Amino acid sequence: MARFPVEPFKIKVVEPIRRTTAEERKEILEAAGYNLFAVRSEDVYIDLLTDSGTAAMSDDQWAGIMIGDESYAGSRNFLNLGEAVKAITGFRHFVPTHQGRGAESVLFACTVEPGHRVPSNMHFDTTQANIIVRGGEPVDLLADEGLDPISDVPFKGNIDPRKLEAFIAETGPDRIPLGMLTVTNNSGGGQPVSMDNIRTTGEILHRHGIPFFLDACRYAENAYFIKLRDPGYANQSVLDIAREMFSYADGCTMSAKKDALVNIGGFLALNDEGLFQRVCKELILREGFYTYGGLAGRDLEAVARGLWEGLDENYLAYRIAHTRYLAERLSEERVPILTPPGGHAVYLDARRFLPHVVQSELPGQALACALYLEGGIRSVEIGSVMFARRDPETGGMVYPELELVRLAIPRRVYTQAHLDHVVDTCKHLYDHREVIGGLRYTYAPDLLRHFTARFEPL
Numbered sequence: 077m078a079r080f081p082v083e084p085f086k087i088k089v090v091e092p093i094r095r096t097t098a099e100e101r102k103e104i105l106e107a108a109g110y111n112l113f114a115v116r117s118e119d120v121y122i123d124l125l126t127d128s129g130t131a132a133m134s135d136d137q138w139a140g141i142m143i144g145d146e147s148y149a150g151s152r153n154f155l156n157l158g159e160a161v162k163a164i165t166g167f168r169h170f171v172p173t174h175q176g177r178g179a180e181s182v183l184f185a186c187t188v189e190p191g192h193r194v195p196s197n198m199h200f201d202t203t204q205a206n207i208i209v210r211g212g213e214p215v216d217l218l219a220d221e222g223l224d225p226i227s228d229v230p231f232k233g234n235i236d237p238r239k240l241e242a243f244i245a246e247t248g249p250d251r252i253p254l255g256m257l258t259v260t261n262n263s264g265g266g267q268p269v270s271m272d273n274i275r276t277t278g279e280i281l282h283r284h285g286i287p288f289f290l291d292a293c294r295y296a297e298n299a300y301f302i303k304l305r306d307p308g309y310a311n312q313s314v315l316d317i318a319r320e321m322f323s324y325a326d327g328c329t330m331s332a333k334k335d336a337l338v339n340i341g342g343f344l345a346l347n348d349e350g351l352f353q354r355v356c357k358e359l360i361l362r363e364g365f366y367t368y369g370g371l372a373g374r375d376l377e378a379v380a381r382g383l384w385e386g387l388d389e390n391y392l393a394y395r396i397a398h399t400r401y402l403a404e405r406l407s408e409e410r411v412p413i414l415t416p417p418g419g420h421a422v423y424l425d426a427r428r429f430l431p432h433v434v435q436s437e438l439p440g441q442a443l444a445c446a447l448y449l450e451g452g453i454r455s456v457e458i459g460s461v462m463f464a465r466r467d468p469e470t471g472g473m474v475y476p477e478l479e480l481v482r483l484a485i486p487r488r489v490y491t492q493a494h495l496d497h498v499v500d501t502c503k504h505l506y507d508h509r510e511v512i513g514g515l516r517y518t519y520a521p522d523l524l525r526h527f528t529a530r531f532e533p534l
């Protein structure tokens with residue numbers, strides 16, 4: 077029987093949540109066009125839509141908020157954040173941004189031109205979109221084992237170095253302004269990338285003169301997985317492991333809303349002096365002056381303190397075991413999930429959960445809606461709604477390999493009883509899966525479709 081980890085904190089502030097009735101949820105879902113992004117959070121019982129910006133901050137972070145220095149330029153909180161970023165990442169320069177996509181937007185504005193291609197293990201959707209709007213092409217080169225939903229490989233987030241070499245040979249380094257790795261690989265199940273793979277990726281890219289950036293949102297969870305799963309790192313501190321990860325790269329984009337345990341914030345850090353100057357110019361246009369980057373001084377302070385808390389090994393042990401508890405309980409009930417579980421989320425495998433719903437009928441979205449109707453649980457589809465696209469040559473739809481429903485776990489927010497409610501709901505749905513049918517679009521925008529699309533049951 078899976079064991080729930082003992083929390084390394086106690087609860088000081090609580091927020092009431094309300095259970096709606098099944099009839100209420102049916103009406104709410106219809107009004108939302110079967111898109112859970114359109115449901116009011118007050119109408120959600122357990123909100124597993126995202127682990128981003130949903131963490132419970134600590135008393136120390138809240139105390140930091142009270143010493144926010146709201147000066148336009150050179151606030152003390154900017155300096156505190158700079159110290160933390162430098163001590164952890166080792167990069168020479170950094171700018172705050174309002175969140176991760178702010179960092180992406182500024183970075184790609186300064187690096188990507190029409191015709192460029194940007195390789196990664198797997199780009200997140202905002203990263204993809206920020207490359208596309210600059211006229212570039214995001215290319216995913218995940219190792220094949222990362223696409224197998226049940227293989228027990230320890231580092232299923234790895235890029236395939238042979239695919240990367242072939243990609244560079246085919247594209248030519250001139251058309252590759254940078255390469256990236258997403259750690260952990262959110263779109264592929266929150267799976268970690270090994271230290272070897274990060275080092276090798278850096279070596280390959282650098283041999284061709286191509287800069288290497290980490291999408292570092294969940295770098296601390298990735299570092300903790302390296303400690304757990306690579307015997308060579310078992311006795312190293314997570315901080316040292318993180319430092320080594322960053323040492324192979326030339327910079328990183330960071331959404332502090334994940335592993336820095338804040339509700340808003342991010343940064344872009346890098347070594348290159350010339351690029352830094354262009355970044356500052358772009359930042360002032362889009363995000364704000366380079367000592368606040370779209371954030372209040374108080375937010376900068378919460379990020380500075382949260383970065384250190386996110387590396388605390390007692391916290392990380394609890395965090396990873398909390399996610400694993402949900403995965404193990406679901407597996408005990410035979411609910412099909414992606415294994416091993418990632419750091420920040422458990423992913424239901426909608427193709428195995430609803431084998432009777434074909435991909436064109438959006439099984440992931442159908443399952444996400446069923447979870448809401450049955451248990452008031454909000455999850456997010458990471459499958460055809462998020463990633464299917466029309467092939468420009470054939471005009472046919474290209475469907476993604478994985479059809480997942482992500483149960484993302486906010487940090488330090490939900491108790492064991494909350495997770496048990498999620499397990500009971502999933503088990504009930506799986507036992508009655510044949511009554512869950514597919515969906516079709518009534519509205520589908522072309523970019524970042526999942527946020528605003530609307531659906532109806534078939």
Ligand code: F0G
Binds near residue numbers: 175262333342
């Ligand atoms: N990169 C990754 C791997 C992400 O998971 C996210 C956000 C971003 C970049 C963008 O960061 O939201 O601060 O602008 N992921 C959230 C999620 C939205 O739910 O997984 P942001």
